[in-house]
Amino acid sequence: MAKEFELTDEMRSAIGSESPPWTYEVTTTSVRAFARGVGYTDPVYFDVDAAKRAGFRNLPAPPTYLGTPVFIPGRSHEIFTMPTEGQPTVKHGLKGLLDGGTETEYFGGICAGDTLTVVNRLENLDVRESKALGKMLITTQKTTFTNQDGTVVAVQTGQAIYY
Amino acid sequence: MGLSWSAINAGDALPELKKKPGVTQLVKYSAGSGDFNPLHHDFQFPQSKQLGSIIVHGRFKYAALGELVSNWLGHAGRIAKISCQYRGMDFPDREFVCRGTVTRKWEENGEKRVALEVWTESDDGKKTTPGEAVVVLRS
Numbered sequence: 001m002a003k004e005f006e007l008t009d010e011m012r013s014a015i016g017s018e019s020p021p022w023t024y025e026v027t028t029t030s031v032r033a034f035a036r037g038v039g040y041t042d043p044v045y046f047d048v049d050a051a052k053r054a055g056f057r058n059l060p061a062p063p064t065y066l067g068t069p070v071f072i073p074g075r076s077h078e079i080f081t082m083p084t085e086g087q088p089t090v091k092h093g094l095k096g097l098l099d100g101g102t103e104t105e106y107f108g109g110i111c112a113g114d115t116l117t118v119v120n121r122l123e124n125l126d127v128r129e130s131k132a133l134g135k136m137l138i139t140t141q142k143t144t145f146t147n148q149d150g151t152v153v154a155v156q157t158g159q160a161i162y163y
Numbered sequence: 164m165g166l167s168w169s170a171i172n173a174g175d176a177l178p179e180l181k182k183k184p185g186v187t188q189l190v191k192y193s194a195g196s197g198d199f200n201p202l203h204h205d206f207q208f209p210q211s212k213q214l215g216s217i218i219v220h221g222r223f224k225y226a227a228l229g230e231l232v233s234n235w236l237g238h239a240g241r242i243a244k245i246s247c248q249y250r251g252m253d254f255p256d257r258e259f260v261c262r263g264t265v266t267r268k269w270e271e272n273g274e275k276r277v278a279l280e281v282w283t284e285s286d287d288g289k290k291t292t293p294g295e296a297v298v299v300l301r302s
Contacts, residue, residue, distance in 0.1 A: 034195035034196060035195070037194060062229060064225050071197075080197070081199070098249065099249050101249060102225050
């Protein structure tokens with residue numbers, strides 16, 4: 001928890017920076033793992049025949065699941081799985097981390113078998129203060145998901161809270 | 164058959180979805196999502212100790228709101244947008260309920276759209292994860 005925290009020019013200079021593209025896979029196994037993790041019982045997320053009967057070309061990605069980043073030791077985050085290479089970074093020194101909010105906008109369907117190319121952009125930095133957590137750094141990231149046909153299928157905007 | 168746009172009205176409530184994830188369920192979610200933050204499975208992790216418990220992933224609640232909408236839609240359309248804010252913490256083995264209501268329906272570019280307010284409610288009545296969604300119905 002920080003009593004004092006201010007944005008520096010160095011931190012601000014990271015706003016607008018973009019990661020290189022990274023591959024996220026949507027597979028039958030990864031869709032099942034996510035659906036099972038949430039606790040779905042709807043067979044379309046588990047049984048390919050049920051998915052096809054419901055009009056999907058394969059198991060559909062459950063809402064909020066946008067594929068699993070390819071994990072490569074040394075190039076991926078050990079805890080959060082996403083790529084670390086060339087990601088927008090802010091040297092803030094704060095230790096606490098909470099998720100602030102997430103918005104996903106879909107422009108196309110995502111199903112098992114799809115390969116998504118993902119670019120992450122640091123949209124904004126903001127400092128706020130709360131009674132419980134003191135000074136907080138709020139980062140806004142915008143992540144764009146493009147499928148194997150070159151269609152942008154989803155854009156996810158998320159806020160992380162560092163304190 | 165299934166949900167149709169003409170039968171939906173502002174004020175309609177979605178069938179609620181109850182969730183009571185234990186530690187094992189949260190571990191399954193970690194594996195499915197790739198989010199292995201120890202705050203969601205390790206009681207010895209400093210942040211867990213500070214809070215007195217591990218906590219449910221905010222993204223688990225976000226995904227549960229997706230399941231709420233998916234169950235209601237029943238493949239009769241698609242989700243165009245879904246968002247939430249993580250305003251409060253939920254803890255393992257404590258029930259929270261996902262709820263939603265229809266706030267608006269309209270047509271746009273030939274698409275039959277419905278807006279929803281969605282949220283999770285903890286067993287003490289707190290709306291810990293308020294959000295919104297827009298769905299597009301096929302008919």
